[in-house]
Amino acid sequence: MNVVEVLDRAELNKFHYIILGITSLIYMLTAMNVMLIGSVVRPIAAEWGLDVVTIGRLISIGFLGMFFGALIFGRLSDILGRRRTIVIVLAIEAVFTALHGLAYDLTSMEVLRFLAGIGLGAALPQPGIYISEYVPAKYRGRFLGLVETAWVYGALLALLFPYVMIPTYGWRYTFLVGLLPLVLIPPVLLYLPESIRFLIKKGEYDEIKEILATNRLADKLDEIEFTMPSTKRYSVWDLFSKRYIKRTILLAVLWAALVYTYYGVFIWLPTIYSKEFSLTIVKSLEWVLIITLFQIPGYYSATFLLDKIGRKKVLGIYLVLAGIASMALALKIEIMWVSIWSIAISFFNLGAWAGLYTYTPELYPTDIRGLGTGFAASIGRIAGILAPMITGYLYATSGLFGPYAIIAFTHIIAGAIVVLIGIETMGRTLEEISEA
Secondary structure, eight states: OBHHHHHHHOOOOHHHHHHHHHHHHHHHHHHHHHHHHHHHHHHHHHHHTOOHHHHHHHHHHHHHHHHHHHHHHHHHHHHHOHHHHHHHHHHHHHHHHHGGGGOOSHHHHHHHHHHHHHHHHHHTTHHHHHHHTTSOGGGHHHHHHHHHHHHHHHHHHHHHHHHHHHHHHHHHHHGGGGGGGGGGHHHHHHHOOOOHHHHHHHTOHHHHHHHHHHTTSOSOGGGOBOSOSOOOOOOGGGGGSTTTHHHHHHHHHHHHHHHHHHHHHHTTHHHHHHHHTTOOHHHHHHHHHHHHHTHHHHHHHHHHHHTTTOHHHHHHHHHHHHHHHHHHHHTOOSHHHHHHHHHHHHHHHHHHHHHHHHHHHHTSOHHHHHHHHHHHHHHHHHHHHHHHHHHHHHHHHHTTHHHHHHHHHHHHHHHHHHHHHOOOOTTOOHHHHHHO
16 A cells, blocks of 8 residues: 555544644644734834824735745745744744834834744645645545634734733733744654655655654555655646646635735724724724634634535635625624624634635645645735735725725635636545646
């Protein structure tokens, strides 16, 4: 039996749950560092006298860094390995997020935001790439969905830490929580072995045998064939080949749509509640905290459905319903209706994210899985650069209707596209999907 068949047919054991836990923590703390700026930007703006458009630009600078981080380190994970890349990017994101507290003016904050963005954009795709290459095919959707679910806990931490710390310590010390991802580096080094699919490409067969034996993934090592089922070698240009171009376009559209809509909504929510309804920053964080809690059932419902009805249906249904809720919000300006429709967006948008996070690493072969995932994520970061600025400008000129009408349209178009050109990956091995 081939070694990748062994991985895909293995019974779940302690090892699979350990890597699920660690990769979920990586994703959670990275999410916290991404979203922290949204909770802290209001007191920064008050201290430095920043207007809404300038705030949007400051947030967008981070997404520019995330664009380069996702693209560069996506490729480096295919060259250096998954585990080594994870360690590097955790260090980058943690250190430069914490250094935000030392910024002395807008320019210095923008530089630090860009550098932190490189680490954040690089870190976000890595847990999905890693765990997709170890989890058996029939459980892959569930595990990837659970890792993505960790985002909401990071988003909640990004609200809770400022809620507790800003009134007492101010915004500068609040950024010190950005160092938390550093505590994950020792567990990564101790408990996450290098990806076996990556090691096969490097010919590291002794290390593969040790990983299989240590983690009880196989019994009769002498009966295992330590080669990949396909001898084809892939390059960067295969992303745009006849076989993969449709997948590359689809993922680019989905990542752009979901990044734009998510950050267009949730980065701005604390500011919108504060300005629109004359709430203090602490009170606005309370409202956003409640709305964010509804991301949890959104994630888990989608995660449950991924291996039941498939990736395409989950993405299509949740994207369209998020779009309908966004349009409803655009037409309501009372705080209660804004909150109700924000909750609906929170539920369905984040459910769609669970589908996308599962779908992305499945669509490319091992040689270019990191690159393909990173490329898709980097396209999303371009949308992330635009979202805070466009949302800020439209909100300043047209109130809630302008930005939320665009967000509604984006959701619905993305849902239609995945239904029209997406392929279903549920229950198939990574090698089967790459050759489909």
